[in-house]
Amino acid sequence: MLLVTIFGPGGERKMSDCIFCKIVDKEIPAKVVYEDDTVLAFNDIQPQAPVHVLVIPKKHISDLTALAEADLSKVTHIFKVIKEIAKDKGIDEEGYRIVNNCREKGGQTVGHLHFHLLGGRQMHWPPG
Numbered sequence: 001m002l003l004v005t006i007f008g009p010g011g012e013r014k015m016s017d018c019i020f021c022k023i024v025d026k027e028i029p030a031k032v033v034y035e036d037d038t039v040l041a042f043n044d045i046q047p048q049a050p051v052h053v054l055v056i057p058k059k060h061i062s063d064l065t066a067l068a069e070a071d072l073s074k075v076t077h078i079f080k081v082i083k084e085i086a087k088d089k090g091i092d093e094e095g096y097r098i099v100n101n102c103r104e105k106g107g108q109t110v111g112h113l114h115f116h117l118l119g120g121r122q123m124h125w126p127p128g
């Protein structure tokens, strides 16, 4: 498979075969709930709860293991955005769940770092 690295308008690295990079570039449609220079949030295509939003860095970072120290501030910012979305969706007081599936044993299926924001129903533990 041919992998091409492309630089976006902000000099952010994109991967040509990555679904979430395509959503960032608006090549694939998604219901965007939040966007700024470095972060995008959109509804999951297969929602597992009344609120199921994916929050991602616009830069292509494959997963948490691959996250460089220099990009740690992106995750801090993502968590700030998650708090804002939870408030907008009216689930901040009742509570919600944040999930990051990392690599194969973590159950990650899309190789672009993302955090699931799940809410609007009772969550249970342990997850599968």
Ligand code: 5GP
Pocket (backbone or CB within 6 Å): 019, 028, 030, 031, 042, 043, 044, 045, 046, 047, 054, 100, 101, 107, 108, 109, 110, 111
């Ligand atoms: P993971 O299993 O990697 O933690 O989560 C990937 C998530 O991306 C899944 O919940 C899946 O439903 C979602 N997903 C996969 N492809 C698309 C897509 O094209 N659009 C949107 N909005 N979500 C997607």
Ligand code: ZN
Pocket (backbone or CB within 6 Å): 014, 015, 018, 019, 020, 021, 022, 059, 060, 061, 111, 112
């Ligand atoms: Zn990507």
